[in-house]
Amino acid sequence: MNPAWTWGSAYPAPAKLNLFLHVVGRRADGYHLLQTLFRFVDYGDTLHFAPREDGQVRLLNPLPGVPEESDLTVRAARLLQQAANCTRGADIRLEKRLPMGGGLGGGSSDAATVLLALNHLWQLGLSRERLQALGLTLGADVPVFIFGRTAFAEGVGEALQAVPATPAWYLVLQPPVAVPTVDIFRAPELKRDTPAMAAADWRPGLGGNDLEPVACARFPEVARHLAWLQRFGRARMSGSGACVFAEFPDQAGAEAALAQLPPDMQGWVAPGLDSHPLYGLLP
Ligand SMILES: C[C@](O)(CO)[C@H](O)COP(=O)(O)OP(=O)(O)OC[C@H]1O[C@@H](n2ccc(N)nc2=O)[C@H](O)[C@@H]1O
Numbered sequence: 001m002n003p004a005w006t007w008g009s010a011y012p013a014p015a016k017l018n019l020f021l022h023v024v025g026r027r028a029d030g031y032h033l034l035q036t037l038f039r040f041v042d043y044g045d046t047l048h049f050a051p052r053e054d055g056q057v058r059l060l061n062p063l064p065g066v067p068e069e070s071d072l073t074v075r076a077a078r079l080l081q082q083a084a085n086c087t088r089g090a091d092i093r094l095e096k097r098l099p100m101g102g103g104l105g106g107g108s109s110d111a112a113t114v115l116l117a118l119n120h121l122w123q124l125g126l127s128r129e130r131l132q133a134l135g136l137t138l139g140a141d142v143p144v145f146i147f148g149r150t151a152f153a154e155g156v157g158e159a160l161q162a163v164p165a166t167p168a169w170y171l172v173l174q175p176p177v178a179v180p181t182v183d184i185f186r187a188p189e190l191k192r193d194t195p196a197m198a199a200a201d202w203r204p205g206l207g208g209n210d211l212e213p214v215a216c217a218r219f220p221e222v223a224r225h226l227a228w229l230q231r232f233g234r235a236r237m238s239g240s241g242a243c244v245f246a247e248f249p250d251q252a253g254a255e256a257a258l259a260q261l262p263p264d265m266q267g268w269v270a271p272g273l274d275s276h277p278l279y280g281l282l283p
């Protein structure tokens with residue numbers, strides 16, 4: 001038990017970036033087989049928890065447009081109660097910073113933080129593997145946040161191998177659009193046959209994002225933000241968009257680029273993380 005994380009703590013839910021994302025095939029159920037590199041960055045949502053003795057799970061501040069019952073934080077907490085036969089409850093407060101439909105895994109990260117934090121606070125003792133499997137039922141991006149390390153991912157994103165991360169800073173731009181993941185994967189023009197690579201062959205800088213041309217064609221704001229960012233080198237879209245990012249060797253370079261951002265664009269700078277801030281909650 002880690003004494004540093006208590007009911008009163010602020011629990012981070014960091015963003016992820018997909019440093020590359022290839023679609024290498026399709027499963028019989030329609031889900032796409034991917035290869036991708038997940039990296040966490042030091043920017044994200046924050047969650048607060050308080051115990052409830054009546055066994056209920058409540059989100060005190062639901063997001064506009066997302067009913068409490070379908071919020072991924074509430075769904076994650078109820079799933080955990082069920083899986084562990086737990087009769088304790090919790091109030092959840094969500095400080096949202098990550099854009100919805102942003103490709104930064106915001107909702108997935110919130111769900112993973114709920115699973116990690118309440119497993120700890122309710123003293124349930126579920127293993128990392130068990131929480132990853134539970135998380136996968138909520139969304140393809142949830143397991144990596146529980147896995148907790150920079151990862152080469154395959155399958156729909158659930159087959160994870162830790163890879164070393166080089167220190168880097170990122171400038172992330174948030175186009176003012178929400179991209180529905182399902183629309184991008186459904187697009188007839190999506191390239192679905194990029195040859196698979198061996199995890200050991202991946203090097204920083206290798207690979208593109210196969211979802212990027214589809215999102216750029218359908219959401220001109222994504223294309224416009226990507227085009228602006230290209231002036232600083234290789235810029236990429238994360239996940240299914242809308243956010244785009246560029247990597248810099250140090251903070252000064254990333255901040256200098258951010259300082260040039262036109263007034264009609266929004267962005268932020270953050271360092272890459274070596275591991276999820278809650279990684280140490282589990283053995
Ligand atoms: C694009 C990524 O963000 C890359 O990290 C993820 O693969 C998306 O993960 P996610 O947002 O958790 O997506 P989910 O909520 O699991 O899926 C949303 C919808 O996208 C489609 N989908 C998703 C993931 C995948 N590998 N193939 C798909 O075809 C499915 O139609 C699914 O119903």
Ligand SMILES: Nc1ncnc2c1ncn2[C@@H]1O[C@H](COP(=O)(O)OP(=O)(O)OP(=O)(O)O)[C@@H](O)[C@H]1O
Nearest residue numbers: 071072100101102103104105106107108110141239
């Ligand atoms: N706690 C939550 N935070 C954000 N979105 C949520 C949450 N709970 C449910 N949702 C729903 O999930 C949808 C996707 O949100 P999310 O922020 O995970 O998208 P995303 O950043 O595009 O993710 P990805 O990188 O996985 O494509 C939202 O449009 C919203 O309707």
